[in-house]
Amino acid sequence: MANWKEVAQQFDFYLRLRAFPIALRLFESTEEMEKVPKIRRPTWKATLCQLLTIARTFGWAVGATQEEFISPYCPSVLGFCPPPEKSFDGTMMHEIWFATQKDAQKHQRSLRRIPHGKFKAVAISPLFQERIEPDMIIIYGTPAQMIRLIAGIQWEDYERLQFFSVGESACTDYVGECYHSQKPSLTIPCFGERRFGGVQEDELVMAIPPGWIDKILKGLDATQKSGIRYPIPYYGCQVDPRAGMPPKYLEVWDSSEG
Numbered sequence: 001m002a003n004w005k006e007v008a009q010q011f012d013f014y015l016r017l018r019a020f021p022i023a024l025r026l027f028e029s030t031e032e033m034e035k036v037p038k039i040r041r042p043t044w045k046a047t048l049c050q051l052l053t054i055a056r057t058f059g060w061a062v063g064a065t066q067e068e069f070i071s072p073y074c075p076s077v078l079g080f081c082p083p084p085e086k087s088f089d090g091t092m093m094h095e096i097w098f099a100t101q102k103d104a105q106k107h108q109r110s111l112r113r114i115p116h117g118k119f120k121a122v123a124i125s126p127l128f129q130e131r132i133e134p135d136m137i138i139i140y141g142t143p144a145q146m147i148r149l150i151a152g153i154q155w156e157d158y159e160r161l162q163f164f165s166v167g168e169s170a171c172t173d174y175v176g177e178c179y180h181s182q183k184p185s186l187t188i189p190c191f192g193e194r195r196f197g198g199v200q201e202d203e204l205v206m207a208i209p210p211g212w213i214d215k216i217l218k219g220l221d222a223t224q225k226s227g228i229r230y231p232i233p234y235y236g237c238q239v240d241p242r243a244g245m246p247p248k249y250l251e252v253w254d255s256s257e258g
Contacts, residue, residue: 007137007213008128014152014220015145015230019056020126023134024175024207026078026119030065033121037131039063045070048077048171049189049197051124056140057198061125061132077171078122079114097168110166112176136178137208146186146204148220148230153184153212155219163187170205178207184216 004023011021027033039061042051047070051062066075076083086092090104098104125131141149150161163186164173173187186206189199199205208216223229227246235244242250 002133002210002213004130004134005128007217008126010217010220011127011139014217014224015139015141015148017139017141017145019140020059020128022052022055022138023125023127023132023136024052024138025123025132025135026114027121027123028119030121033063033065033123036061036063036123036125039123039131042068046074047192047196048074048175049193049199051122052138053197053199055124055126056138059126059129061123061129063121063123065121074171076116077111077113077169077176079116079119080121082116083108083111083113093168107166107169111169111172112164112180113172114176114179134210136175137210137213138174138205139208140189140199140203140205142202143204144232145230146206148223148228148232149206149216150186151223151228152216152219155222156215161186168192174205174207178209182209182211184208184212 008021011017033039041063046064046068051064054060054062066072066080069075072081072084073087075081076087082088084092088105088108090098090101090108093104093107094101098107123132127134127137139149153161161184164177165187166173168190170187170190170193174185177185177187184206185208186204189197189203189205193199193205194201235241
């Protein structure tokens with residue numbers, strides 16, 4: 001197991017997060033999940049976003065199988081069961097989120113669910129506790145914290161990042177998308193996450209595959225040293241911005257003018 005406590009501390013140092021980075025792991029049996037130290041199971045019918053928030057704010061390790069969820073909808077995202085027919089055919093979300101049942105069908109077919117058949121349980125825990133080896137790390141943060149994180153991702157082996165939004169059911173845009181693409185997956189948390197999971201108005205969320213962590217921390221460290229830091233200091237909208245620019249920018253501009 002990697003030193004996830006140290007990784008969590010580095011994320012806190014570079015990003016000044018107000019909630020714990022969390023680890024999510026999927027299990028092929030309930031018995032495996034129940035071996036996680038101090039694992040708690042919800043005593044009510046829960047949603048996935050509630051469990052994510054418990055882990056990142058209470059600091060608890062929480063686990064669930066299909067039976068703990070309020071409906072088959074959340075566990076279908078995790079691959080525990082097929083999507084319920086009344087959601088997949090558009091009936092459930094028609095006239096609530098979408099004008100026509102066909103639009104609701106298109107929405108459901110666009111969701112990046114984890115394939116059904118392999119996994120039966122999930123554990124979600126603060127990363128620093130090192131209770132599980134994560135399949136993905138999930139970080140909630142403000143837009144400013146996320147652009148700082150993106151700077152770390154792009155420092156080396158640059159690529160233009162693509163992020164997605166299905167609207168409602170945004171958990172599929174980070175949990176499902178990260179599982180399928182094995183790339184960092186950022187999205188805007190949906191209405192349901194904010195209503196039931198308590199996600200704040202200024203929060204975005206990103207899921208990161210473990211294999212990307214060394215690259216990201218290296219990039220965060222390098223950009224920290226180059227002056228790209230969080231919190232981002234405000235310079236002012238009615239002053240000459242040149243004194244707040246990196247000296248290299250000015251050297252390039254001055255030489256081009258000459």
